[in-house]
Amino acid sequence: MKITSSSNKVIKNLMKLKQKKGRDETNSYLVDGWHMVEEAMTAHLAKQIITTDESFMSDVDTLYVSKEVMAKLSFTKTPQPFMAVVSKKEDQLQLCERxxxxxxxxxxxxxxxxMRSACAFGFKQVIFSNDSCDLYNDKTLRSTQGAIYKLNTYRGDLQEIIPKLKQSEVKVIGSALRDALSIDQITTSDKMAFVMGxxxxxxxxETLALCDQALYIPISAMESLNVGVAAGIIMYTYRR
Amino acid sequence: MKITSSSNKVIKNLMKLKQKKGRDETNSYLVDGWHMVEEAMTAHLAKQIITTDESFMSDVDTLYVSKEVMAKLSFTKTPQPFMAVVSKKEDQLQLCERxxxxxxxxxxxxxxxxMRSACAFGFKQVIFSNDSCDLYNDKTLRSTQGAIYKLNTYRGDLQEIIPKLKQSEVKVIGSALRDALSIDQITTSDKMAFVMGxxxxxxxxETLALCDQALYIPISAMESLNVGVAAGIIMYTYRR
Known part of the structure; x- marks a missing residue:
């Protein structure tokens, strides 16, 4: 059966997942495009596949919709034939190497x-302060290129989390523009966590005050680097 | 005198700079926000300042406009009080170190x-293939954070440019995901150019075929890095 009306109750419920409230209430989120759908299936997190392709068969519950309905559900201007409803993982704080x-x-x-760089450089966990952006936002998800399924993610109060990490011998390194050690002056440890602002x-x-040390990347002519570039250089330097 | 109508001829001409055609015809472009305006003035490239601030005084020709007109001209949803018309530099191809x-x-x-990273790591020149995005697009300009004024920029056919660089002892290094040398296996030279795809x-x-060598950044779990992150790591590694 194919759903052809966006006023269908099933579609209306799916539309709620486009808002943070709807995602929080159902512990699930929407992803767009075959690559993200495929990775969610591989990670056994896909709850439902939504497709315009009537010949598509899967073990996962599949919802067939018209192109018009897909255009309504999709986050992009040129909708692809696949989306999925994905379960949030229930991750606990881990004491991993990176x-x-x-x-x-x-x-x-x-x-x-x-998150994409973290995964590529052998980092296993990403921690979000409560005031960092929503992980399940469609733009975040798209930029992770599937890394979301491969990383342990945890959200909470850094004033509680950082001391917990330090108690378990995780060396916590802040990042700054000055009054810090140059990136190559930090001694590598088995367990390290790097904070980006x-x-x-x-x-x-107050977060910087909790860190064991702070590092900076030596630059000239510009005030700062893009935070994603800075994190990439740091994670490359301390990769596992 | 303050311009309060967007149908004023001066404003209509400024609006043309929002399109590539208008920028190409006048060899100038619009920038938004005090930081970009200030950097343009420092680089002596600001032709005209546009502002809602009637108390602002400058040696540069200044156009005073109403908030409504500024809202029309601005690229952002929350217009700042300053914009500027900036002259394109007439850059020639240079044989610099990086x-x-x-x-x-x-x-x-x-x-x-x-471009922001390039400037921060002592690169002096950025070359655009003809099919790369427009440098004077407002999003590009904003992301450069002023680096545009500090770099030599040149646009053209890489099939002509790369051989010219090589003839002048510039070592040209391509980037790839495989069938290449690891980033730390490249010998540093006085003059180097790195190509991002x-x-x-x-x-x-055909571009890769022209390069002296190609490098890759060793990663795991992901197919690739974001190109800006990859370039950041490469330029950091071979910084001047």
């Missing part, structure tokens, strides 16, 4: 790009 | 971010 921490990072593209304001003073 | 080359890079944000397709085969 963790990336966001302290108020706002831009979904930056967050997604950093807000695009405009950098890390919060 | 050059970044774009081979079909499409996303304005990526291009701007890479299109977001989806990477470098063109």
């Amino acid at each position: 963790t990336l921490i966001f302290d108020g990072v706002q831009d979904p593209g930056n967050v997604g790009t950093m 807000n695009e405009g304001k950098g890390m919060k003073e | 050059t970044l080359i774009f081979d079909g890079v499409q996303d304005p944000g990526n291009v701007g971010t890479m 299109n977001e989806g397709k990477g470098m063109k085969e």
Whole structure:
């Protein structure tokens, strides 16, 4: 059966997942495009596939919709034939070798790009401060290029999380523009966590105060690097 | 005198600078926000300042406009009190120590971010293939964070440009995902140029064929890095 009306109740419920409230209430989110759908299936997190392709067969519950309905559901101007409803993982805080921490990072593209780099450089966990952008925002998801399914993600109060990490011998390194050690002066440890700050304001003073050390990347002529670029260089340097 | 109507001829002419055609015809472009305006003035490239601030005084020709007119001219939803008309520099191809080359890079944000990193890591020149995105697009300009004024920029056919660079002892290094040397296996030279490819397709085969060598950044779990992140790591590694 194919749904051809966007006023259908099933579609109306799916539309709610485009808002944070709807995602929080159902512990699930929407992804767009075959690549993200395929990765969600591989990670056994796809709850329902939505497609305009009537010949598509899957073990996962599949909803067939018209192109008009897909255009309504899709986040992009040129809808692809596949979307999926994906379950949020219920992740706990882990004490892994490499963790990336966001302290108020706002831009979904930056967050997604950093998750993609984290995954590529052997980082296993990304921690979001409560004021960092929503992980399940469609722009964040798209920029992760599937890294979301491969990383342990955790959200909470850094004033509680960072001390917990430090108690378990995780070395927590902040990032700054000055009054810090140059990126190559940090001693590598088995367990390390790196904190990236807000695009405009950098890390919060109170977060920086909790870190074991802070690093900066030596640059000239410009005031700062894009936060995603800075994180990429840091994670490349301390990759696993 | 303050212009209060967007149908004023002066404003209509300024509006033409929002299109590539208008920028090409006048060899000038619009920038938005005090930071970009200030940097343009410092670089002696600001032809005209546009402002809602009637108390603003400058040696540069200044056009006073109403908030409504500024809202029309601005690229952002929340217009700032300053914009400027900036002259394109008439740059020639240079043989500097470090050059970044774009081979079909499409996303304005990526291009701007890479120019920002280039400047920060002591690169002096950025070369655009003819099919790379427009440098004077407002999103590109915003992402450069002023780096546009500090870099030599040149646009043309890479099939002509790369051989010229090589004839003058510039070592030209392509980027690839495989069949290349690891980033740390490249010998540093006095003059180097690094080529970054299109977001989806990477470098063109014919461009890669012209390079002295190609490098890749070793990653795991993901297919690739964001091009801006990859360029950041490469330029950091071979910074001046």
